[in-house]
Amino acid sequence: MVTATGNPGKAARTAAKSRTGWGNGRVVAARIGVIVLVLAAWQVVSGTLIPAYAISKPTEVAVALWQVLTSPSGWTDIGTTTFEVAIGFGLGVVAGTVLGLLLGTFPVAGRVLEPLIAAINGIPKIALAPLFLLFFGIGTLSKIAIAAIGVAFVVFYNLYLGLRQRERQLVEIVELMGGRGLHTLLYVTIPTLASPFFAALKAGGPLAILGVIGGEFIASTDGVGHELFDAAMALDAPSEFAGLIVLVVLTLVLNGLLTQLDKYALKRLGLAPRKARARS
Structure with a gap:
């Protein structure tokens, strides 16, 4: 019992x-x-205290959202934005991981390059959008680049600082027990970096969406951001709120996937919090 x-x-x-x-x-x-x-x-x-053209009404937003979800152009925009976010997020994670591990593993390179990376990171990512548009045009490549650079910096700093805070005593213990580089990686480095890495993923997801939408705002031919810009220029509040709802759903889906990935990876690594076991 x-x-x-x-x-x-x-x-x-x-x-x-x-x-x-x-x-x-x-x-x-x-x-x-x-x-x-x-x-x-x-x-x-709406229409009594606040002008209806400014905030619309939930019923009108529902109609506009239904039109988006039942039109081929609406799904084309959603698909374009989703593709740009997914590819940009993935490239940013890879770039940030490689850079963070390299500079964290080689302290001299970290001391030389980290201030330069911090200076570049200080530039608002949306301010780089016109530059990427010049390099890659108004297509999907420029939006992917904007999303990737925002994610890369978050992943880089989490891994770089995680490596710097790695307990040197644990590394020395593994080495004294005859462990080599692979053992240090499996038993010290990966468990140390797992939590900051997945925290970086969750923080980078919204940044990827922000970068893509910002790029689509500035110059694009399709995408949710493009439709939001057109709705704003036409003072079409229902379509504006419908586009925002689509972005909220996209953010929730991405965050949900990352949360499940976080739980699965930590469980496989044996780092998930253990539930109290019932005793009879």
């Missing part, structure tokens, strides 16, 4: 629920209730 003493984790969760009276079901219901209240307030104030 499982007792509270034998399962402290379960006992703590049960005690927390009893104190607050809020389980997962009630939390989800509360979130839905907040969304419904916000939509209802939005519907009421």
Whole structure:
């Protein structure tokens, strides 16, 4: 028989629920209730307290979103943006990982190049968009480049600082036990860098989307950002909010995939938090 003493984790969760009276079901219901209240307030104030052309109405946004999701051009824009985000994110992760590992492994190179990288990172990425447009044109390559550079810097700094903070004593212990470079990599470096690496991925996802949308705003022929720009120029608030909803969904999907990848990788590495085991 499982007792509270034998399962402290379960006992703590049960005690927390009893104190607050809020389980997962009630939390989800509360979130839905907040969304419904916000939509209802939005519907009421639109056209009364705030001009309808500025914020539209939820009903009109729903119609505009339906038009986007039922038109071939709408899915073309979504597909273009998704492709640019995915490729730019992937290239940024690879570039940042390689650079972070190289400069973190070779301290002299890190001391020489890190200030230069910091100076380049200080430039707003959207300010580099016109330069990439000159290099790669107004097609997908320029948007991919903008997304990749933003992600690369985040991944680089997380891995570079992670390597610098790696405990030297653990490395020496592995070496004293006869371990070689591969053993140090498997038992010290990878466990040390796993958490900062996946934190960088989650931080880089929104940056990739931001870079792509910014590039599409400046110059593009398709994409969600292009449609947002056209809607803004036409003062089409419903289409503007519909495009924003598409971006929110894209961000949630990307974050969800990265979260699952994080959990799977940490579990495979044996770094996932262990649940308290029930004792009978």
